[in-house]
Amino acid sequence: xxxxxxxxxxxxxxxxxxxxxxxxxxxxxxxxxxxxxxxxxxxxxxxxxxxxxxxxxxxxxxxxxxxxxxxxxxxxxxxxxxxxxxxxxxxxxxxxxxxxxxxxxxxxxxxxxxxxxxxxxxxxxxxxxxxxxxxxxxxxxxxxxxxxxxxxxxxxxxxxxxxxxxxxxxxxxxxxxxxxxxxxxxxxxxxxxxxxxxxxxxxxxxxxxxxxxxxxxxxxxxxxxxxxxxxxxxxxxxxxxxxxxxxxxx
Amino acid sequence: xxxxxxxxxxxxxxxxxxxxxxxxxxxxxxxxxxxxxxxxxxxxxxxxxxxxxxxxxxxxxxxxxxxxxxxxxxxxxxxxxxxxxxxxxxxxxxxxxxxxxxxxxxxxxxxxxxxxxxxxxxxxxxxxxxxxxxxxxxxxxxxxxxxxxxxxxxxxxxxxxxxxxxxxxxxxxxxxxxxxxxxxxxxxxxxxxxxxxxxxxxxxxxxxxxxxxxxxxxxxxxxxxxxxxxxxxxxxxxxxxxxxxxxxxxxxxxxxxxxxxxxxxxxxxxxxxxxxxxxxxxxxxxxxxxxxxxxxxxxxxxxxxxxxxxxxxxxxxxxxxxxxxxxxxxxxxxxxxxxxxxxxxxxxxxxxxxxxxx
Numbered sequence: 001x002x003x004x005x006x007x008x009x010x011x012x013x014x015x016x017x018x019x020x021x022x023x024x025x026x027x028x029x030x031x032x033x034x035x036x037x038x039x040x041x042x043x044x045x046x047x048x049x050x051x052x053x054x055x056x057x058x059x060x061x062x063x064x065x066x067x068x069x070x071x072x073x074x075x076x077x078x079x080x081x082x083x084x085x086x087x088x089x090x091x092x093x094x095x096x097x098x099x100x101x102x103x104x105x106x107x108x109x110x111x112x113x114x115x116x117x118x119x120x121x122x123x124x125x126x127x128x129x130x131x132x133x134x135x136x137x138x139x140x141x142x143x144x145x146x147x148x149x150x151x152x153x154x155x156x157x158x159x160x161x162x163x164x165x166x167x168x169x170x171x172x173x174x175x176x177x178x179x180x181x182x183x184x185x186x187x188x189x190x191x192x193x194x195x196x197x198x199x200x201x202x203x204x205x206x207x208x209x210x211x212x213x214x215x216x217x218x219x220x221x222x223x224x225x226x227x228x229x230x231x232x233x234x235x236x237x238x239x240x241x242x243x244x245x246x247x248x249x250x
Numbered sequence: 251x252x253x254x255x256x257x258x259x260x261x262x263x264x265x266x267x268x269x270x271x272x273x274x275x276x277x278x279x280x281x282x283x284x285x286x287x288x289x290x291x292x293x294x295x296x297x298x299x300x301x302x303x304x305x306x307x308x309x310x311x312x313x314x315x316x317x318x319x320x321x322x323x324x325x326x327x328x329x330x331x332x333x334x335x336x337x338x339x340x341x342x343x344x345x346x347x348x349x350x351x352x353x354x355x356x357x358x359x360x361x362x363x364x365x366x367x368x369x370x371x372x373x374x375x376x377x378x379x380x381x382x383x384x385x386x387x388x389x390x391x392x393x394x395x396x397x398x399x400x401x402x403x404x405x406x407x408x409x410x411x412x413x414x415x416x417x418x419x420x421x422x423x424x425x426x427x428x429x430x431x432x433x434x435x436x437x438x439x440x441x442x443x444x445x446x447x448x449x450x451x452x453x454x455x456x457x458x459x460x461x462x463x464x465x466x467x468x469x470x471x472x473x474x475x476x477x478x479x480x481x482x483x484x485x486x487x488x489x490x491x492x493x494x495x496x497x498x499x500x501x502x503x504x505x506x507x508x509x510x511x512x513x514x515x516x517x518x519x520x521x522x523x524x525x526x527x528x529x530x531x532x533x534x535x536x537x538x539x540x541x542x543x544x545x546x547x548x549x550x551x552x553x554x555x556x557x558x559x560x561x562x563x564x565x566x567x568x569x570x571x572x573x574x575x576x577x578x579x580x581x582x583x584x585x586x587x588x589x590x591x592x593x594x595x596x597x598x599x600x601x602x603x604x605x606x607x608x
């Protein structure tokens with residue numbers, strides 16, 4: 001049982017006009033097995049929340065705390081956060097030319113597990129995980145994310161999540177750019193990892209579409225750098241009907 | 251020979267061809283007052299059928315204005331000639347290595363002649379300490395295919411000045427991969443001229459300069475006949491104080507060279523402060539009747555987004571940088587065609603990276 005606890009998190013980013021405050025005090029607690037949907041209009045700071053927790057150097061923490069089972073996440077380096085059990089599925093996964101998917105996956109799994117996976121079981125483990133996400137085995141020999149379609153990139157993110165077995169996963173707009181088939185495959189992958197590993201999920205999305213496949217336990221409305229309303233799945237239905245107009249910033 | 255010596259004028263450093271090179275680090279190779287020692291220092295073991303290697307008195311096959319090559323030719327009348335008979339198909343690479351002790355200020359000539367429709371891969375291994383100037387000529391007969399991998403793994407105080415010139419005949423294919431990682435100063439002129447249509451040259455390069463190293467590659471492709479093709483792809487990285495690389499890519503398309511197809515590319519990664527990469531592509535076109543001509547040159551730093559992506563998967567920062575560098579070089583390194591040599595080169599780069607803390 002793991003708990004990610006975000007308290008009064010404040011984050012700024014350097015711009016040409018100086019520091020700009022983006023997160024203005026975020027409070028959120030996610031436990032194993034729970035799915036929290038974070039919904040809000042574009043530019044409300046949802047992605048900043050995701051990247052700040054993962055430790056992207058672009059963001060400066062100006063206040064508050066993030067802990068995973070009591071350990072200070074903000075004091076950890078980026079790789080230590082992943083080793084502690086955090087995973088960020090990115091909206092725009094990065095291309096790494098010349099580094100094959102298989103090499104990348106093996107290096108990451110070795111780092112997370114603390115030892116190289118046994119060659120014999122590893123090949124099968126990757127093959128099976130790829131098959132479940134309807135990924136062509138030839139994928140393993142391609143360069144990381146290079147020339148991948150939007151759907152392929154998202155499947156590749158979920159493949160990593162499946163192999164790295166995090167405690168808490170942050171899915172940043174995983175639904176964006178996916179057609180219905182890809183959305184279903186990716187969502188099934190998320191649900192599979194959740195049920196086998198008792199994964200806690202922060203599901204960041206602009207649209208309610210993905211919530212038909214991944215059922216949230218809690219829905220939080222994000223606006224202007226903070227959570228402005230929280231509720232159960234019914235809150236998503238209200239957003240579906242009314243949009244974000246009533247939360248619009250002045 | 252005496253004419254060359256009399257007419258020889260050592261460069262001052264202001265010449266276009268020498269303006270990037272620190273002449274005070276050439277150990278007197280270009281100095282008319284010094285003596286060059288003729289010594290063809292390559293050796294090979296177990297030559298297969300259809301292949302011979304012998305020292306022959308012979309005139310150079312090509313002309314040049316390069317001072318270092320002129321010094322070699324003035325001192326060394328004999329060339330070590332590797333001959334691959336017509337229609338020979340070699341399944342294994344031929345490996346030429348250096349003798350352990352090379353004379354101070356040695357002048358070496360190597361000629362590789364490949365007969366019609368023969369196919370071969372040659373690996374030239376350069377290790378140990380050397381103060382060496384070298385004239386290499388590749389003579390490709392019609393329809394032949396010659397792949398050459400030249401490895402500069404010299405010891406740290408070595409100086410190597412060379413011209414690697416290919417004469418590519420009708421329908422022949424020349425593929426060169428030059429790897430420069432060792433030596434204090436390496437300056438290579440990979441040059442190409444064509445002798446018939448359908449000829450093709452692919453020039454690849456990989457270089458990695460660390461503290462105080464000067465690695466210079468000056469490509470010159472002369473599209474002097476029509477319907478020939480050239481591809482140039484050099485990738486370099488630099489890390490450490492006063493690490494220095496120079497890449498010049500001169501491609502000439504003469505008026506007669508209709509149907510030319512050429513593209514050249516140079517990418518550099520500056521991994522630390524204090525390093526400097528010069529990259530000068532230069533395309534001169536005298537006819538518009540061509541298939542294509544282009545060039546690109548980029549110099550950048552580590553991509554923070556790539557590093558963040560890898561680190562966010564638990565990969566420590568140092569290992570992430572190593573992966574990105576290996577990935578950057580992978581396209582060229584795979585052309586070496588020997589996994590063990592490729593790994594040897596990449597491990598050396600890993601070690602150099604770790605040393606400078608990049």
